[in-house]
Amino acid sequence: MKKILITGASGFIGGFLVEEALKNNYTVYAGIRETSNLQYLQDKRINFFKANLSSKESIKENLLKVGKFDYIIHNAGATKTCDKKMFNRVNFEFTKNFIEVLYETNNIPDKFVQISSLAAYGPGNPETLKPIEENDNPNPLSLYGKSKLKAEQYIKSLKDFPYLIFRPTGVYGPREKDYYVMYKSIKQGIETYVGTKKQYISFIYVKDLAELLIKSLSSSVIQKSYFVSDLKNYTSFEFNSLIKKNLNKKTVSLVFPLFFVKFISIINEKLFCFFSGKISTLNKEKFKEISQTNWLCDSSDLVKDFEFKPKYDLEKGLEESLEWYKTRNLL
Numbered sequence: 576m577k578k579i580l581i582t583g584a585s586g587f588i589g590g591f592l593v594e595e596a597l598k599n600n601y602t603v604y605a606g607i608r609e610t611s612n613l614q615y616l617q618d619k620r621i622n623f624f625k626a627n628l629s630s631k632e633s634i635k636e637n638l639l640k641v642g643k644f645d646y647i648i649h650n651a652g653a654t655k656t657c658d659k660k661m662f663n664r665v666n667f668e669f670t671k672n673f674i675e676v677l678y679e680t681n682n683i684p685d686k687f688v689q690i691s692s693l694a695a696y697g698p699g700n701p702e703t704l705k706p707i708e709e710n711d712n713p714n715p716l717s718l719y720g721k722s723k724l725k726a727e728q729y730i731k732s733l734k735d736f737p738y739l740i741f742r743p744t745g746v747y748g749p750r751e752k753d754y755y756v757m758y759k760s761i762k763q764g765i766e767t768y769v770g771t772k773k774q775y776i777s778f779i780y781v782k783d784l785a786e787l788l789i790k791s792l793s794s795s796v797i798q799k800s801y802f803v804s805d806l807k808n809y810t811s812f813e814f815n816s817l818i819k820k821n822l823n824k825k826t827v828s829l830v831f832p833l834f835f836v837k838f839i840s841i842i843n844e845k846l847f848c849f850f851s852g853k854i855s856t857l858n859k860e861k862f863k864e865i866s867q868t869n870w871l872c873d874s875s876d877l878v879k880d881f882e883f884k885p886k887y888d889l890e891k892g893l894e895e896s897l898e899w900y901k902t903r904n905l906l
């Protein structure tokens with residue numbers, strides 16, 4: 576059986592990657608840290624890889640114990656943090672540490688899948704609404720996007736490194752915490768919009784993403800990058816309408832001007848970080864992204880290279896996600 580390491584296994588996407596890898600009969604190693612919550616990593620077949628990614632020594636020590644992996648999905652990442660330095664540190668430096676150790680110990684896998692983000696390219700043109708494409712010049716707006724781009728550039732600079740890079744757009748599904756804030760708001764009868772301009776957005780359901788990533792491991796494609804969406808375009812209005820329909824709610828629409836959302840992001844970030852040490856969903860870095868109007872992307876290469884055929888569009892994905900929250904009395 577082929578051996579696979581999935582870093583960030585305790586996170587939202589990581590948990591689904593582990594499930595999909597088990598389903599495909601891989602010997603699965605879940606990359607976690609001492610403090611990680613293992614709620615969704617209870618399957619007895621899961622092995623654990625507890626390397627501290629900030630320390631090359633720790634990675635080496637753990638690799639020595641386990642031996643070479645056939646495949647690595649490097650999914651661990653900092654998506655929001657009170658300490659802004661952590662974006663670069665976790666998303667770029669830890670990735671570099673990790674790959675350097677793979678070289679130093681002669682443990683390069685057959686494939687190294689890097690989970691980047693659409694944010695690494697930044698938004699598309701708000702006038703033409705052309706979906707973001709591989710050949711566009713990356714222009715990340717947030718520190719998060721910048722750190723993801725830096726990691727991509729490092730990986731691409733390595734000669735003959737067997738990488739694939741995937742840049743998911745907004746990922747949603749059961750267990751997710753940020754879109755959940757919007758579901759709850761609609762449940763309470765409030766539908767919100769950022770700015771007065773129509774926002775064009777894209778999505779990928781977490782199970783379709785996991786299936787695609789695991790499938791990509793056994794393909795012969797190498798050294799290529801992809802944007803990952805469900806191949807459809809949506810607006811924030813459609814997103815809210817589908818949730819409303821599903822929850823059978825009448826709502827009041829609140830359209831907040833950008834300056835106001837920016838102000839709230841600043842206050843939110845300061846208060847949450849100061850009082851809880853945790854960053855809120857709406858924060859200064861996130862504002863830079865949610866204030867944009869074109870987050871469409873071109874994922875057509877996935878169809879060509881992996882016969883990608885998402886099983887979920889937004890309506891079906893939301894239906895399954897909302898059901899998950901409802902059955903746990905979270906909605």
Ligand SMILES: NC(=O)c1ccc[n+]([C@@H]2O[C@H](COP(=O)([O-])OP(=O)(O)OC[C@H]3O[C@@H](n4cnc5c(N)ncnc54)[C@H](OP(=O)(O)O)[C@@H]3O)[C@@H](O)[C@H]2O)c1
Pocket residue numbers: 582583584585586587588589607608610611612628650651652653654665690691692693742743744745746747
């Ligand atoms: N969700 C999206 O919409 C989306 C879109 C595009 C790309 N992505 C990318 O997908 C990946 C997974 O995201 P997610 O949404 O699943 O986020 P998540 O739920 O926050 O999971 C992040 C994972 O990374 C781990 N991690 C964070 N900081 C770490 C550190 N300092 N050392 C070791 N591990 C660390 C976390 O471990 P703990 O559990 O111990 O905290 C967790 O397992 C990330 O690379 C993210 O950038 C996500």
